[in-house]
Amino acid sequence: MNPSFSPLGDQAIVIELGNEINEQTEQLVKKVSALLESRKPAWMVEFIPAFTTVTVFYDPCIATYDNVRTELTELLTHLGEDRAVESRTVEIPVCYGGEFGPDLELVAQHNGLTPREVIDIHTSGDYSVNMIGFAPGFPFLRGMSERIAAPRRDSPRLRIPERTVGIAGMQTGVYPIETPGGWQLIGRTPLRLFLPENSIPSLLRAGDKVIFKEISEDDYCAWEEHPDVENP
Amino acid sequence: MLKILKSGLQTTVQDLGRTGFQKYGVIASGAMDPFAHRLANLLVGNNEQAATLEITLVGPAIQFTEDALIAVCGGDLSPKVDGSTVRTWQTLAVRKGNTLTFGEPRVGARCYLAIAGGINVQKVMDSRSTYLRAGIGGFQGRALEKGDELPVGQASLQQKVLQHSEKGFDWLLPPARYFEEPVIRMMPGRQFDLFDEASKARIFQEAFAVSPNSDRMGYRLEGPCLALETPAELISEAVAFGSVQVPGDGNPIVLLADRQTTGGYPKIGQVASVDLPLISQLKQGQQLRFKKISMADAQQRWIEQEQSIRQIKAAIQLKWEEWT
Numbered sequence: 129m130n131p132s133f134s135p136l137g138d139q140a141i142v143i144e145l146g147n148e149i150n151e152q153t154e155q156l157v158k159k160v161s162a163l164l165e166s167r168k169p170a171w172m173v174e175f176i177p178a179f180t181t182v183t184v185f186y187d188p189c190i191a192t193y194d195n196v197r198t199e200l201t202e203l204l205t206h207l208g209e210d211r212a213v214e215s216r217t218v219e220i221p222v223c224y225g226g227e228f229g230p231d232l233e234l235v236a237q238h239n240g241l242t243p244r245e246v247i248d249i250h251t252s253g254d255y256s257v258n259m260i261g262f263a264p265g266f267p268f269l270r271g272m273s274e275r276i277a278a279p280r281r282d283s284p285r286l287r288i289p290e291r292t293v294g295i296a297g298m299q300t301g302v303y304p305i306e307t308p309g310g311w312q313l314i315g316r317t318p319l320r321l322f323l324p325e326n327s328i329p330s331l332l333r334a335g336d337k338v339i340f341k342e343i344s345e346d347d348y349c350a351w352e353e354h355p356d357v358e359n360p
Numbered sequence: 361m362l363k364i365l366k367s368g369l370q371t372t373v374q375d376l377g378r379t380g381f382q383k384y385g386v387i388a389s390g391a392m393d394p395f396a397h398r399l400a401n402l403l404v405g406n407n408e409q410a411a412t413l414e415i416t417l418v419g420p421a422i423q424f425t426e427d428a429l430i431a432v433c434g435g436d437l438s439p440k441v442d443g444s445t446v447r448t449w450q451t452l453a454v455r456k457g458n459t460l461t462f463g464e465p466r467v468g469a470r471c472y473l474a475i476a477g478g479i480n481v482q483k484v485m486d487s488r489s490t491y492l493r494a495g496i497g498g499f500q501g502r503a504l505e506k507g508d509e510l511p512v513g514q515a516s517l518q519q520k521v522l523q524h525s526e527k528g529f530d531w532l533l534p535p536a537r538y539f540e541e542p543v544i545r546m547m548p549g550r551q552f553d554l555f556d557e558a559s560k561a562r563i564f565q566e567a568f569a570v571s572p573n574s575d576r577m578g579y580r581l582e583g584p585c586l587a588l589e590t591p592a593e594l595i596s597e598a599v600a601f602g603s604v605q606v607p608g609d610g611n612p613i614v615l616l617a618d619r620q621t622t623g624g625y626p627k628i629g630q631v632a633s634v635d636l637p638l639i640s641q642l643k644q645g646q647q648l649r650f651k652k653i654s655m656a657d658a659q660q661r662w663i664e665q666e667q668s669i670r671q672i673k674a675a676i677q678l679k680w681e682e683w684t
Binding site: 134135136137138139140142147148149161173174175176177178179180181183185188189192193259260261262263264265266268304305307322324325328329330 | 379380381382383384385386387484485493494495496547550595596597598599600602603620621622627630631632633655656658659662663666
């Protein structure tokens, strides 16, 4: 691996670890993040991992860009040394269709499928979290079948309730907080993805495996009434 | 305690932002004009991180339930205590029952009210900043409303002596210079070279106006249309306070305090950190121009600013010792 560096303004440096989204780059991003997390250089303020980059914010009063670049280059030579981070599997229960998934029918029609088939395909995929971004705890997921792909809505909805599961193009995801958005909505999970009271406020992390599991409306309601039991 | 008698346009609790949680998609938030926020805190003997109220264009009416030491820094929104005009960038002693009001926004768009002891709302993810969209942090996760009562932290002994003092405060900081039509220093952005020749020239030559569709998340600018040499799909990556991104419609957006953590639009520039307050203090319709600065230069200006803040801090400390 030959990472390249470039500035993002006067207080951040971007480490580029690849130029396309793939599993290998994703692993590198994860490893670099883990390394930064464990070494915590004195000049580091925080870092943001993305698909192919890790951006490190630093305090220029402690280290200038050149110092930071030199130290990061050195640091990255230790990349293989830290143990590989285990990946977790998180199951996300979803109540599909109805009031929770008003666009399920539309996604089915668009692909010449029945709503039942859309649910079966959505729940049978092996997903992994590329990165967290866009909204707190929002996972960009890789691995959705193109058989249920559907274009974004022409005019975005002004309010999408939190915990709604949607599809946009080849992507599927879950809205952690209420937000406007153009995704096609197929269901909702009782699981909270954004946990502001926790030291790690996101249920999901980059690299996690995700499984969607269908639940009934009754299960959904029962879960919502007793969130503490099920929510880790 | 601070009693809110009138809310103002958008008054929120802010500090220097939520650091360390952007990797979970949690936006930074924090003061739009961090320089004014920090100096307001220093003037009342707080640390720079203490929470202040960010007051926007139309100010609130705030009653103090105890004697207090306050400072208002940033834009001049015509602050008054019990009807008498008071100065910005100065330590002020207010009495129990006094009311702080605001009038015409004369200079700038927002100001910061610091109070000795700081606004003592619960920290969420290590910060007291209000994150409006998620409804967390600050006071109940929202902008202030009439009837709200904000807790104030414990003032230090020195702060207490001063707030009961009858002596006036006869000195003030030189106000930050906010300009009617500022020239903002900007570094070329990560995707600068993807823009066509005309755009690369025009961004540093022509004037842009702040669109009405601007808020704490970002300022949308109107001016010459900017375009890429050839259309490109970019892979989302981190953005920063002051990133200037250009969506498909060709109008740049300067990302500010409530920006998302990542973005996929090409970034034509990155505003020098020292000039961020100049942008944050612009009102809708005002114009700005960009001037090129190198990263090394921008970093040097920042280091100089931090040195001068340390000097101001030391000078204020000396004054305090004189008084108490």
